[in-house]
Amino acid sequence: MTISPTPILDDAAVRVAVRARPLLERELSENCQECVMYSADRSEVTVGKERRFTFDHVFGPHVGQEEVYMACVKPLVESCIAGYNATVLAYGQTGSGKTHTMGSANSNFLQEHELGILPRVIRQLYKSIEEENRAEFLVKCSFVEIHNEEIKDLVHPETPSKSIFIREDANGDLVLAGVREEVVTSFEDMMKFLEIGSTYRTTGSTLMNQHSSRSHAIFTIIVEQRSIEESSDIDVITAKFHLVDLAGSERAKRTGAVGVRFKESITINSGLLALGNVISALGDERKRGQHVPYRQSKLTRLLQDSLGGNSRTCMIACISLADINQEETLNTLKYANRARNIHNKPIINRDSRALQMNQLRLQLKNLQEELINMRLREKDDACALDCYRSRGDDSSSTDLTNLPEGMSRKPHRDNLHSIQDLRDSKALISKLKEQLGVLQNENTVYQEKLEEISTDMNLLLRMIPSWETMKEIAENPILFLLAMAKRILASTKEGEMDLGVCNMQTDCNIDIVRNTQQKLEFTCSPSLSKEIPSLNDQDKENSPAGTMHLSTDIPKIIRHYLKAIQGLEKKLSNKEQELREKNRVLKDVQDDLARDEKIFTEKMREINALKLLTRELTVEKDCLLQKIQMDATIISDLSHNALAKEDELSILRASIDSLHMQPQEKDRNAHKDSFLVSSKNGHRQLCAIFNAFEEHQKPDHQVRCEDMHDLNRSNINKQDNIFQNELCSFFSENQESLQRPTAGVGTKDLYPGTESADFLPNEEAGQRNLEIMKQDFNYVGTRDVYLEKKLREITQAWHAEKQAMEEMVQAERETWEARSMYALRKQEQLERDHQALKEELENTKSLMQKAGLGIRLSAHNVRELANGDVDLRTSITC
Ligand SMILES: Nc1ncnc2c1ncn2[C@@H]1O[C@H](COP(=O)(O)OP(=O)(O)OP(=O)(O)O)[C@@H](O)[C@H]1O
Numbered sequence: 001m002t003i004s005p006t007p008i009l010d011d012a013a014v015r016v017a018v019r020a021r022p023l024l025e026r027e028l029s030e031n032c033q034e035c036v037m038y039s040a041d042r043s044e045v046t047v048g049k050e051r052r053f054t055f056d057h058v059f060g061p062h063v064g065q066e067e068v069y070m071a072c073v074k075p076l077v078e079s080c081i082a083g084y085n086a087t088v089l090a091y092g093q094t095g096s097g098k099t100h101t102m103g104s105a106n107s108n109f110l111q112e113h114e115l116g117i118l119p120r121v122i123r124q125l126y127k128s129i130e131e132e133n134r135a136e137f138l139v140k141c142s143f144v145e146i147h148n149e150e151i152k153d154l155v156h157p158e159t160p161s162k163s164i165f166i167r168e169d170a171n172g173d174l175v176l177a178g179v180r181e182e183v184v185t186s187f188e189d190m191m192k193f194l195e196i197g198s199t200y201r202t203t204g205s206t207l208m209n210q211h212s213s214r215s216h217a218i219f220t221i222i223v224e225q226r227s228i229e230e231s232s233d234i235d236v237i238t239a240k241f242h243l244v245d246l247a248g249s250e251r252a253k254r255t256g257a258v259g260v261r262f263k264e265s266i267t268i269n270s271g272l273l274a275l276g277n278v279i280s281a282l283g284d285e286r287k288r289g290q291h292v293p294y295r296q297s298k299l300t301r302l303l304q305d306s307l308g309g310n311s312r313t314c315m316i317a318c319i320s321l322a323d324i325n326q327e328e329t330l331n332t333l334k335y336a337n338r339a340r341n342i343h344n345k346p347i348i349n350r351d352s353r354a355l356q357m358n359q360l361r362l363q364l365k366n367l368q369e370e371l372i373n374m375r376l377r378e379k380d381d382a383c384a385l386d387c388y389r390s391r392g393d394d395s396s397s398t399d400l401t402n403l404p405e406g407m408s409r410k411p412h413r414d415n416l417h418s419i420q421d422l423r424d425s426k427a428l429i430s431k432l433k434e435q436l437g438v439l440q441n442e443n444t445v446y447q448e449k450l451e452e453i454s455t456d457m458n459l460l461l462r463m464i465p466s467w468e469t470m471k472e473i474a475e476n477p478i479l480f481l482l483a484m485a486k487r488i489l490a491s492t493k494e495g496e497m498d499l500g501v502c503n504m505q506t507d508c509n510i511d512i513v514r515n516t517q518q519k520l521e522f523t524c525s526p527s528l529s530k531e532i533p534s535l536n537d538q539d540k541e542n543s544p545a546g547t548m549h550l551s552t553d554i555p556k557i558i559r560h561y562l563k564a565i566q567g568l569e570k571k572l573s574n575k576e577q578e579l580r581e582k583n584r585v586l587k588d589v590q591d592d593l594a595r596d597e598k599i600f601t602e603k604m605r606e607i608n609a610l611k612l613l614t615r616e617l618t619v620e621k622d623c624l625l626q627k628i629q630m631d632a633t634i635i636s637d638l639s640h641n642a643l644a645k646e647d648e649l650s651i652l653r654a655s656i657d658s659l660h661m662q663p664q665e666k667d668r669n670a671h672k673d674s675f676l677v678s679s680k681n682g683h684r685q686l687c688a689i690f691n692a693f694e695e696h697q698k699p700d701h702q703v704r705c706e707d708m709h710d711l712n713r714s715n716i717n718k719q720d721n722i723f724q725n726e727l728c729s730f731f732s733e734n735q736e737s738l739q740r741p742t743a744g745v746g747t748k749d750l751y752p753g754t755e756s757a758d759f760l761p762n763e764e765a766g767q768r769n770l771e772i773m774k775q776d777f778n779y780v781g782t783r784d785v786y787l788e789k790k791l792r793e794i795t796q797a798w799h800a801e802k803q804a805m806e807e808m809v810q811a812e813r814e815t816w817e818a819r820s821m822y823a824l825r826k827q828e829q830l831e832r833d834h835q836a837l838k839e840e841l842e843n844t845k846s847l848m849q850k851a852g853l854g855i856r857l858s859a860h861n862v863r864e865l866a867n868g869d870v871d872l873r874t875s876i877t878c
Pocket of ligand 1: 092209
């Protein structure tokens with residue numbers, strides 16, 4: 001297997017890469033400019049002029065899919081094969097290239113260089129599995145989306161969202177209950193799953209992206225591997241690889257989201273906001289150790305391990321280069337920058353039971369090796385003795401110089417001892433052989449017991465969820481558990497005691513045991529002293545064969561017993577350590593219980609606070625409803641007014657049309673309004689005055705036509721042609737300056753009281769004439785001009801009023817929408833919080849229940865231990 005034994009990686013920080021996509025055609029046609037720059041070493045990115053950020057990788061618009069994959073994701077696939085969880089997360093504004101980068105859409109029609117991360121991961125995974133010949137693999141996958149805070153199984157779309165829950169399993173890992181994980185055996189099959197899932201993914205068209213993903217998509221690959229190597233010390237390893245394509249952050253104004261899209265937009269943004277809160281709680285130094293709000297949304301709960309947990313994680317922040325997106329780009333980079341400070345705790349996910357079995361297997365192997373070594377040694381010794389004997393039976397004439405190498409060359413007396421030693425060794429070897437056999441038996445028995453215990457524990461774990469429904473358990477759960485525990489204890493103890501007796505038979509000389517028993521009683525634990533009497537029963541049968549001569553064997557026996565005592569002391573210290581361990585576990589459980597109680601109280605407080613908030617919100621909602629009602633009335637009044645104005649306008653239009661169509665019908669009697677002049681318009685109005693008077697046929701006034709375009713027609717000062725010529729040229733030269741109040745020509749004659757201005761621009765006189773005329777005329781101008789002006793004024797006023805009204809209606813509508821959305825969001829948030837709290841409460845309750853039982857059981861076992869009734873190995877904790 002390719003697994004390194006190091007449990008925790010040095011580099012546990014979340015790695016962050018930034019990828020900028022090139023300008024799209026739409027952006028080019030809008031003349032967008034690039035507002036992002038990158039450093040040559042591909043580690044820095046600058047937005048606008050000032051904001052500079054550093055990341056693990058910065059990919060410009062011309063970097064291809066392959067390069068992004070190799071730099072960011074390939075190492076994660078490798079570590080997944082090594083047993084670590086991994087996550088790749090694409091984040092960014094809508095239309096910034098997340099789906100393109102992740103390759104989470106259908107890849108069937110793409111060319112090799114266009115393939116995104118997902119197909120490449122799948123390909124590499126199967127390649128690595130094929131190359132790996134030291135383990136067998138089982139690969140499973142699932143594909144889900146979170147849309148409007150609901151989880152959907154994309155591979156099995158018929159699964160109702162309501163039956164999908166996020167849960168913690170017995171190991172504390174998060175699992176998606178209700179989502180079916182498919183076993184997949186080849187690259188092609190997994191690509192098929194990806195294709196099916198992406199077909200069912202919720203997408204929609206917005207102004208910013210024609211194929212916008214409206215949900216967060218999570219593709220999970222689970223790799224289970226089992227060692228097929230004899231020497232391997234780890235048996236089963238499981239790693240999860242999450243590939244997450246988040247929905248894009250967006251502004252409804254820019255995407256043009258209304259109705260369903262608008263609602264989606266709100267849930268997308270609130271999911272991303274919750275993710276942002278988690279990132280800042282984990283990444284902000286000042287917030288270290290504070291509560292991380294993983295439960296704020298389903299997305300954050302699902303990604304709990306990926307951010308701050310057991311996973312190696314890489315975030316790819318996708319950005320757009322276009323200056324119209326500068327603000328969003330800046331926000332994305334700030335978001336990503338915070339994620340860089342998150343430190344995860346990745347570990348290899350080993351199966352603890354498999355590990356235990358492995359250790360037992362290893363123990364067995366060591367014992368077998370020991371046996372082989374002993375046999376070899378025995379062989380050598382026997383060989384040496386034969387050699388020694390073959391040199392003569394008379395021990396006194398033996399040539400000791402020819403003894404085999406390694407044998408004693410001491411004096412004869414010592415040699416006799418050596419022979420005796422050799423015999424003893426032989427006996428010891430055979431005893432050891434027996435002991436080894438017994439140990440092997442013991443090992444087998446242990447394994448069987450262990451399996452029994454794990455079966456019982458599994459049964460127990462399976463039964464816990466249906467705890468309350470089973471009558472006999474519900475009536476007395478503790479009794480039930482104790483009965484089970486006793487059964488296991490009894491069976492294990494039986495084997496244990498038998499084995500203990502065997503051990504002692506082979507280890508000890510019975511006579512000596514009797515002699516030293518008293519001494520041992522002072523030094524050994526109650527359980528040990530309990531073991532020794534059992535030998536007394538045996539010695540009666542065994543003593544003839546087992547008796548030794550104390551006078552000759554004392555040093556050996558003492559050595560032997562010292563060894564036995566050491567062994568027993570070792571056992572004792574092991575048991576003491578186990579006891580300490582149990583006490584520690586007990587204390588932990590008690591602490592856990594206290595903490596759970598505290599959490600429980602806090603949760604109750606939170607629930608009460610939430611209830612209060614619900615009441616307040618209900619009141620607020622009622623107020624909002626009232627306000628909405630009022631707003632609706634205002635809007636309908638305003639619409640009414642607008643309709644009335646519309647009618648008024650159409651009447652006015654009709655009247656002006658009738659004026660234009662039937663000029664002969666003009667009311668000639670309304671002369672007060674019909675021939676008026678504004679001298680502000682210069683000589684043109686002079687004409688208008690005279691025309692008007694001519695038209696009006698005022699017989700008592702001498703009408704003199706003063707049209708300056710036809711001065712020859714004028715009979716004023718006709719005798720003075722020179723003056724006329726001068727006047728003519730004066731008008732043509734001073735067109736501009738005449739656009740000011742000018743004295744009316746001959747107004748003295750035309751209208752009594754006015755004075756002649758002698759055709760010269762005489763502002764004062766003109767003004768005076770005008771004032772005099774205004775006293776009699778409401779309006780100085782012709783009737784048509786007057787009506788048109790009036791209409792213009794009314795229309796303008798109406799338009800202004802209409803615009804104001806529309807703005808008011810719009811403002812009211814926006815407030816109304818905002819209020820409704822706020823109320824909706826609050827309600828949803830509340831429901832979510834409520835649900836999460838309920839779940840947490842359930843968890844806490846069951847934890848407390850379990851912890852309580854654990855304490856009682858542990859306490860029970862500790863008491864038994866103290867009385868020396870039970871071996872710690874058989875004690876059970878929940
Ligand atoms: N690196 C790139 N090179 C070329 N084109 C790209 C690149 N990244 C994105 N695009 C193009 O930009 C458009 C939008 O990309 P994509 O749909 O992946 O955005 P998104 O971030 O997933 O948007 P949403 O959040 O709305 O789903 C697509 O047409 C895609 O082909």
